[in-house]
Every structure is written in structure tokens, then in C-alpha cells.
Amino acid sequence: MSDRLKYNLLLGAVLLTAVVVFTTGVRWGLPTRATDEFLFGSRTPWTGKEILALAPAWNDATRGADVDANPLVKSRQPIVLNATDADRAEIVRRYRLFSYQPDEMITFRALSGMNPGAGKLDPRLYQYGGLWVYPVGALLKIASIFHVVTLTPDLAFYLDHPEEFGNFYVVARLYSAAWGVIGGWTVYWLGRRATGSAWLGIVGAVCFTFMPVVVNMAHEAKPHLPGAVLLLLACAAASKYVETGRRAWWIGTGALCGAALGMVLSSLWAFAVIPVMAFARPGTWSERGRVMTLSTLVGVLVYCLTNPYVPFNAIFHPDMLRSNVGNSTAMYGVSVGGVMNAFGLISTAGGVGVVLFGLVGWVVWIMRRRKERELAPQVVGFVLLAPALLTAAQFVALAAGKPAEYARFAIVPVTVLLIGMLVLAKVLRNVRVAMALLVASQVFLGLLYVAAFVADAQPETSRLRAARVIVNEVHGTLRISAEPAPYVLPPVNLFDRPLVLDPTSPDVLLKPDTLLQAPIGWANKSFEVVKRSQDALPAR
Numbered sequence: 206m207s208d209r210l211k212y213n214l215l216l217g218a219v220l221l222t223a224v225v226v227f228t229t230g231v232r233w234g235l236p237t238r239a240t241d242e243f244l245f246g247s248r249t250p251w252t253g254k255e256i257l258a259l260a261p262a263w264n265d266a267t268r269g270a271d272v273d274a275n276p277l278v279k280s281r282q283p284i285v286l287n288a289t290d291a292d293r294a295e296i297v298r299r300y301r302l303f304s305y306q307p308d309e310m311i312t313f314r315a316l317s318g319m320n321p322g323a324g325k326l327d328p329r330l331y332q333y334g335g336l337w338v339y340p341v342g343a344l345l346k347i348a349s350i351f352h353v354v355t356l357t358p359d360l361a362f363y364l365d366h367p368e369e370f371g372n373f374y375v376v377a378r379l380y381s382a383a384w385g386v387i388g389g390w391t392v393y394w395l396g397r398r399a400t401g402s403a404w405l406g407i408v409g410a411v412c413f414t415f416m417p418v419v420v421n422m423a424h425e426a427k428p429h430l431p432g433a434v435l436l437l438l439a440c441a442a443a444s445k446y447v448e449t450g451r452r453a454w455w456i457g458t459g460a461l462c463g464a465a466l467g468m469v470l471s472s473l474w475a476f477a478v479i480p481v482m483a484f485a486r487p488g489t490w491s492e493r494g495r496v497m498t499l500s501t502l503v504g505v506l507v508y509c510l511t512n513p514y515v516p517f518n519a520i521f522h523p524d525m526l527r528s529n530v531g532n533s534t535a536m537y538g539v540s541v542g543g544v545m546n547a548f549g550l551i552s553t554a555g556g557v558g559v560v561l562f563g564l565v566g567w568v569v570w571i572m573r574r575r576k577e578r579e580l581a582p583q584v585v586g587f588v589l590l591a592p593a594l595l596t597a598a599q600f601v602a603l604a605a606g607k608p609a610e611y612a613r614f615a616i617v618p619v620t621v622l623l624i625g626m627l628v629l630a631k632v633l634r635n636v637r638v639a640m641a642l643l644v645a646s647q648v649f650l651g652l653l654y655v656a657a658f659v660a661d662a663q664p665e666t667s668r669l670r671a672a673r674v675i676v677n678e679v680h681g682t683l684r685i686s687a688e689p690a691p692y693v694l695p696p697v698n699l700f701d702r703p704l705v706l707d708p709t710s711p712d713v714l715l716k717p718d719t720l721l722q723a724p725i726g727w728a729n730k731s732f733e734v735v736k737r738s739q740d741a742l743p744a745r
Contacts, residue, residue: 235367400628459503475504658723667728
């Protein structure tokens with residue numbers, strides 16, 4: 206067997222493993238009627254039509270798809286959340302339709318406001334790009350043709366059959382997972398080019414597949430993993446242009462940069478690849494400027510084609526654009542105090558070993574002199590550093606006070622650190638044993654996340670288990686720090702006790718499971734009940 210065939214077979218095995226890892230537990234945390242037992246107690250659960258008649262409308266065509274059409278008035282005073290049937294119906298609607306991941310629903314909110322037959326294709330969601338929203342919609346349509354999902358404009362149907370709506374999440378998660386598999390191949394390619402070793406490229410693909418943030422994001426219906434993979438593909442195309450000078454590669458680089466931004470707004474720094482690519486290639490200044498300009502224009506064109514309503518609304522409906530973008534930017538504030546939290550989150554995202562070995566590897570890589578025949582590794586390093594450093598700088602600037610899930614924005618930096626780790630293994634042969642142990646630990650970390658997803662893909666999920674504890678141990682007023690939804694609170698009785706929103710004195714606290722700990726994600730969160738008084742509890 207030739208070496209090439211051997212490595213191709215090994216790579217195929219790794220990618221097949223990625224498929225298994227990313228799809229195992231994919232049905233975690235889906236909406237179910239099993240919550241009715243707790244939400245309604247001994248009362249007859251409401252039908253979908255009854256819920257729609259009671260609950261306030263949530264789809265306002267004048268707002269961004271992720272903007273609450275019926276927000277609570279901000280107050281430092283406690284607010285009773287279940288005082289009326291309308292309040293209760295709004296809460297029940299969340300438990301019938303939302304998953305355990307708080308941001309997954311906004312994709313379907315965006316799709317629900319679109320009507321292709323009537324020419325209404327504005328998703329009203331722009332931080333998640335058209336390259337995410339439109340393909341998810343197309344995949345749902347294809348899945349409906351094969352009777353995998355049921356598509357109907359009747360929201361009452363999904364309220365009566367939340368398991369049917371849960372299939373939407375599965376389709377969108379599989380789209381994200383597919384990009385994760387492509388990411389495994391991309392890391393193999395980059396690792397092989399950076400080290401000159403197909404074997405180390407395969408090691409990189411394995412580590413990427415089991416990287417905690419990658420395993421987590423491959424199981425969520427969100428565009429951050431696809432956007433990161435497109436950025437890495439842009440780096441690969443840019444390195445090919447620097448080596449060959451072929452026009453197709455700078456066109457491809459620009460298109461991939463535009464596609465990365467067209468997938469998710471946080472991939473903006475993909476465009477940093479273009480000037481590095483243009484000026485790393487030998488040539489005249491005018492030639493470099495022309496390549497940079499034209500490649501950037503290709504990227505902008507691809508973005509506009511996949512997100513046509515962004516430039517349209519920027520001119521004709523700026524309020525719509527401000528509504529959506531403003532809702533996202535309100536959650537992030539620049540601060541110089543987030544350095545330590547950022548390092549902790551990056552270590553959580555990639556694994557401490559990858560981060561530490563990767564940092565050393567990049568220092569060695571930058572300081573080590575390279576001969577002319579080793580152009581390929583130099584080029585890969587050039588094009589990877591620019592977007593990685595800019596993404597990391599933004600990550601640090603916004604990291605103050607952020608929870609573990611914020612680590613989803615660190616996919617590119619930790620992947621670039623992974624490439625540095627591979628370079629270190631190539632340069633310093635005496636670290637091979639340490640590398641083997643690191644790969645084993647990386648697999649272990651990834652499997653912890655898989656186990657968490659599997660646990661919440663069972664009929665008896667973490668939230669339902671916690672709900673049974675609350676029923677047995679908690680009586681009287683229930684004080685919480687966020688509006689009730691399946692991702693922050695187990696289903697609780699909405700009729701027999703006051704449910705009070707009290708941000709100043711929350712009684713329900715979330716605490717990650719100590720055995721199956723998956724801090725970046727929302728799966729398998731246990732809820733510990735801690736009573737502060739006879740009628741109030743802290744639960745997790």
C-alpha cells in the first residue's frame with residue numbers, strides 16, 4: 206500500500222469518526238409535551254389554538270427576528286410572571302417550541318416571517334447570515350418532501366406536536382455538523398502544509414474533531430462553526446494563491462471571505478486574509494493592490510448576494526437593520542478587564558494542552574529561520590495569523606463577565622493554536638510522547654460533550670429530572686433571575702404558585718454537572734435545589 210493511499214484511508218476514517226461524533230446525541234434538548242405534566246399540574250393542558258388565542262403575538266414584521274415583540278419593562282422591582290392566563294400561555298409556548306439552546310429558535314423565527322410565494326424573503330436576522338438562514342430553509346423543504354419534517358403555516362399544529370417542531374432543530378444541527386466535517390478536512394490540509402507531514406495533518410484533524418468548542422457547536426443549530434470553517438478555507442485558498450499566483454485562487458479567497466461573513470457576522474475578520482495574501486506574493490505594488498482590491502470586491506459581492514436585504518435595508522429600511530443589529534450589540538461591551546476570562550474561555554474551547562503547546566509552537570515557528578524551499582509552511586503561517594490575531598483581540602476585548610458559551614467565538618484562534626501545536630511536534634521530536642498524551646486528553650474532553658448531548662437526547666432529560674425534584678421539594682413562591690424557558694428553568698407549575706422575576710435576589714441558580722461537565726454548551730445541566738427559606742428556593 207502506498208503512503209498516499211494509507212494516509213487517504215486514515216483521513217477517511219477520521220472524517221467518518223467526525224460524522225459519528227457530530228451526529229451522536231443530535232436530538233438533545235428538543236421540545237416535548239412531557240413538560241405539560243409540570244407546567245399544568247392537575248389541569249388539562251391547553252391546546253395549540255388555546256395557547257395562540259391567549260398568548261400575545263411574537264412575530265412583528267417591523268422588528269428584527271430576534272427582538273422580543275412583547276418585552277418586559279426593565280425594573281429593579283420583582284415582577285410576577287404568571288399572573289394571568291396570557292402570561293402563562295406565553296411561557297407554555299416557549300416550552301412547546303424552544304430547545305435547550307437559547308439562540309437556536311431565532312433561525313426559525315426568521316424563517317417563519319418569510320413567504321417565498323409572496324416574495325417575502327427578508328429574514329430580519331442579519332448577525333446570522335443568509336448563507337445560514339436560506340440553506341436551513343431549503344433543507345427543511347427538502348426534508349419535508351421526504352417526510353422527515355412536516356411543514357405547515359399552522360403554528361397551532363406545532364404547539365400540539367412539539368416533537369414535529371423538534372425535527373427542525375435536527376435538520377439545522379446536521380447542517381452545522383456537515384460544516385464541522387469539512388472543517389476536519391481543512392485542518393488536515395492546513396496542518397499538512399504547515400508541517401510537511403500528512404501524519405501530523407491527520408493528528409490535527411483528530412484534535413479538531415474532538416475539540417470541545419467544535420463538538421459543542423456541531424451539535425447546535427448556529428452558524429459559528431460553519432463561519433469559522435469558511436474562514437479557514439479562505440486561508441487555504443490564499444496560501445495557494447501566494448504559492449502559484451493563479452487568478453482562480455485570489456478569486457476563490459475573496460469568495461470564501463464573503464461567504465464566511467455571509468454565514469455569520471462575527472467572521473468579518475476573514476477579510477484580513479486578503480491583504481496578507483496580496484502582499485505576501487512577490488510582484489509589483491500595483492499588481493498587489495489590484496489583487497487585493499478585486500479579491501475584496503468579489504468578497505463583498507458574495508456577501509451581498511447571500512444577504513441582499515442588508516444593503517437594501519441599509520438604504521430603504523435602516524430601522525429594521527438597527528433593530529436586529531442593535532439587539533446583538535447590546536449584549537457586548539468593550540472592556541480591558543476580560544483578559545483572564547478570555548484566556549480561561551479559550552482554554553475551555555480548545556483544551557489547555559492545545560492552547561499552551563500551540564502558543565509555544567507559534568513562538569518557535571516565528572523565530573525559526575526557514576529556507577526558501579519551505580515556502581508553503583511560511584505562507585500558511587502568514588495567512589492564518591492575521592484573522593486569528595484580530596479575532597482573538599476582539600474576543601479579549603468583549604470577554605469581561607462573559608459565560609462559558611461565549612467560547613463559541615474562539616473557534617478560529619484555538620484552531621490556529623492547534624496548527625502551531627502540530628508545528629511544534631514537527632520541530633521538536635522529543636515532544637512526540639507529550640503530543641500523544643495530549644491527543645488522548647483531547648479525545649476525552651470531546652467525549653464528555655458527546656456524553657452530555659446523549660444524556661439530554663433521552664426521554665428523561667436533565668430538565669425533566671430537575672422538574673421532579675422541584676415538585677417534591679419546593680413549595681410556595683418561586684423566585685428566578687430570567688424569564689422561564691427550557692434552557693434556564695425546568696418546567697414548573699404555572700398555576701399553583703407565584704413565579705417571580707427578581708434579578709436582585711434570584712432563587713434558581715444554574716450549576717454545571719460535576720461528572721459530565723460540558724461548560725460551553727447547554728446540555729445535561731443538573732439543577733440543585735437550595736432552599737433559602739421555607740417558601741423560596743435556589744435551584745440550578
